[in-house]
Amino acid sequence: MDSDTPQSDVQTQILDPLARIQQELDEARRALEEGQKLATVGTIAAVIAHEFNNLLTPIASYCQMGLRSIDAGKLDDPIIRKALDKGLKHAQRAGKISGALLNLVRGHADEDAVSVQTLVEETLSVLARDPQRDGIALRVQVKPDLQIKGDAIQLEQVLLNLLINARQALIGDGSGRGGSITIRADRAADDEDRIRISIADTGPGIAPEHLERIFDPFFTTKTASKPGEPKGTGLGLHICRQIIDRHGGAIRVESTPPRGTTFNILLPAA
Ligand SMILES: Nc1ncnc2c1ncn2[C@@H]1O[C@H](COP(=O)(O)OP(=O)(O)OP(=O)(O)O)[C@@H](O)[C@H]1O
Numbered sequence: 001m002d003s004d005t006p007q008s009d010v011q012t013q014i015l016d017p018l019a020r021i022q023q024e025l026d027e028a029r030r031a032l033e034e035g036q037k038l039a040t041v042g043t044i045a046a047v048i049a050h051e052f053n054n055l056l057t058p059i060a061s062y063c064q065m066g067l068r069s070i071d072a073g074k075l076d077d078p079i080i081r082k083a084l085d086k087g088l089k090h091a092q093r094a095g096k097i098s099g100a101l102l103n104l105v106r107g108h109a110d111e112d113a114v115s116v117q118t119l120v121e122e123t124l125s126v127l128a129r130d131p132q133r134d135g136i137a138l139r140v141q142v143k144p145d146l147q148i149k150g151d152a153i154q155l156e157q158v159l160l161n162l163l164i165n166a167r168q169a170l171i172g173d174g175s176g177r178g179g180s181i182t183i184r185a186d187r188a189a190d191d192e193d194r195i196r197i198s199i200a201d202t203g204p205g206i207a208p209e210h211l212e213r214i215f216d217p218f219f220t221t222k223t224a225s226k227p228g229e230p231k232g233t234g235l236g237l238h239i240c241r242q243i244i245d246r247h248g249g250a251i252r253v254e255s256t257p258p259r260g261t262t263f264n265i266l267l268p269a270a
């Protein structure tokens, strides 16, 4: 810079543009922060929609069941009572889940002693459709008296997502050969203070190049090939991992295509 550059030139040629750049930078940073906030809100909204879908599907099928009974003129049919009862229970659970999701966002989880047996039973009751009707054999091998330290509703969300994935893997491979889902729970072999829950299916398995990405938000291989077929959002496993992390646990996957997939969850015992 010339030593005889007048002060006003320094101002107009250097300092003013610098101030403008600084101002633009500040605005860009604010926009970025706002964008990140919105992206988080978007993900939370997608997560809530995802978990509600898991619950609304059975509510809708129970309503249909009841309506069919009424249409057939059987007003005192026990099916109607069952449909209303199940619909109500699922709706109440939807309310609890929204509370659990808000807690998750706030980073809070209840810390109760949760019975693993109850957890598995409650989760299976949310799956409205009996797996056997789709040719799937369901095995449950849960040791009695196992207790986990955690939030029952959030842990049910994890099991529900894993069971839905297992069922979709078995139905979606198109072979029509059925298969089996096995739920096991025991104390971890190498650590008495941890409980291990596993969900294994005999579906087509997960390709090795996908294994690293399945827990990423929005990663899915479920694209609808026919209209009306369910598409994935790729949020199920992401939610599972968030919940298990918050509980100080771990979730891992083993898969050997085409022989099946096992998800293992380790959680602190109560
Ligand atoms: N049991 C399984 N067998 C085979 N592949 C699986 C299994 N579980 C998960 N995957 C793979 O992992 C991907 C991600 O699973 P995730 O549950 O996060 O999303 P999604 O099931 O595709 O969609 P969403 O759960 O949002 O409906 C799936 O698209 C699928 O490719």
Ligand SMILES: [Mg+2]
Residues within 6 Å of the ligand: 161, 164, 165, 232, 235, 236, 237
């Ligand atoms: Mg899923």
